[in-house]
Amino acid sequence: MTAHDCRSELLVEARRGRLSEPGRLALDAHLAACPSCRSSYEVSTDFDVADAVDLHDGARIRALADLARGRIGRRGGSVFARARSVAAALIVLGGSASAAVWWWRRPVPSPTSAARVPAGRPIEAAIRPRAASPAAVATTPTPEALPVRQRALRPAARAVALARPIELAGAAAILQQATEARQRGERAQAADLYRRLQREFPASPEAMLSAVPLGGLLLGDGLPRAALTEFDGYLARAHGGALIPEALYGRARALGRLGDRGEERKAWTRLCADFPDSAYAQLGRHRLTEIE
């Protein structure tokens, strides 16, 4: 098969994690013989690495969501619908423990809306409304007083800077301090704060959530077994928790560092299957091709 008649569907299927074992063997054989497809595969994989999230992505998406609300015209909306948007923005990309806590403490939806949430994809299911009800539209003012046209033209970076901080208290304040220490690069202080949080508020959702960033710090410090304990602790307690993708990602990496290929493969496979659209799934698919 030459570069002129190559069919790249196998490559796409492999990258989507849908390739059967015979398909994988066929792909491997083809890649070994076809420089064009090999190059294509490498290039596609290169772009997976550029898929990283940024600490401020939550604020970015929140600003975009606010812009969208103003742009479409009908102002306001139910407080709960707004809460879902903001929490989704903060959690989906930022992976922020603070945001997850904020979501955790949101106003509880009515049983009717909760009943519409399907099982299977915990984060998305928890935060995804299936449709905005016109009847729910209220008169909550938009957060910014600028006219829509001005808002649309304003540089997005400024919109991000204007994003309002989340007010936190108690256990959440410690979590916030730890997060800020981590962002400043003060890893030891951040780890101490996470441990203090777990010690002083063991039953709080903040303590449970802190296991994930603490696990990340431990992993970065070359302590994969301790990190694994943190990630597993979170996964055992967080039924439908918002940081499950992050915890699975951390668990897979920790197992990789420990050389446990079998468990590492299971962790990546679960991550790719349960959260196929997450930023980590592409890394997972890439890693699975390496270790299989």
Place this chain on the structure above:
Amino acid sequence: MSVRPPDDLLGLARAVARGDGDAAATLVAEVGGGMLRVVRKVMGHRHPDVDDVTQDAVLALLGALETFRGSSTVAHFARRIALLTALGARRRARVRRREANVDPSAVEEIAGDDLSPLASAVASRRRTLVRQLLDELPQPIAEALALHFILDHTVDEIAEASSVPANTVWSRLRLGKQALRRKLEADAPLAEMLRGPSR
């Protein structure tokens, strides 16, 4: 032939098309992350225009939902709009870059912590070259190549999105890949990295 699962976001998209501001905010919160990542892939992670281009893409999405026929999922549709918006922005910026002789996307890049420094450098250089190629190629070929490499679209999906026959997409992809191969082979820094340190 596989059956496409129901699109969770379709109802939300329809509500946006009817002018529901809350639905718009919720939809953007859902798809905005994916759009942002696509823009970063096309522009470069630390490109200074990423935020503004993403905002343009979101506004383009809101405008396009009125005529969205549901031929793909809403999330796919949003990512495709993000990709095309970012490609257009890169092309518009190309003239400015010529004058300044600086490519902001070359200033990236973050590395996956599972990659060695050399592998990170090779991947980063290849990404830069692909982006440069996307600026240089004729627009239909660049779009087909970007949809294929960045969004992992199949030929049939690209054909449907571009409203052209599949054979045309094959042809465009073939031309694009040939150009990419020539560009990668001709790049001295990449060759040096792949060759390894000289003794």
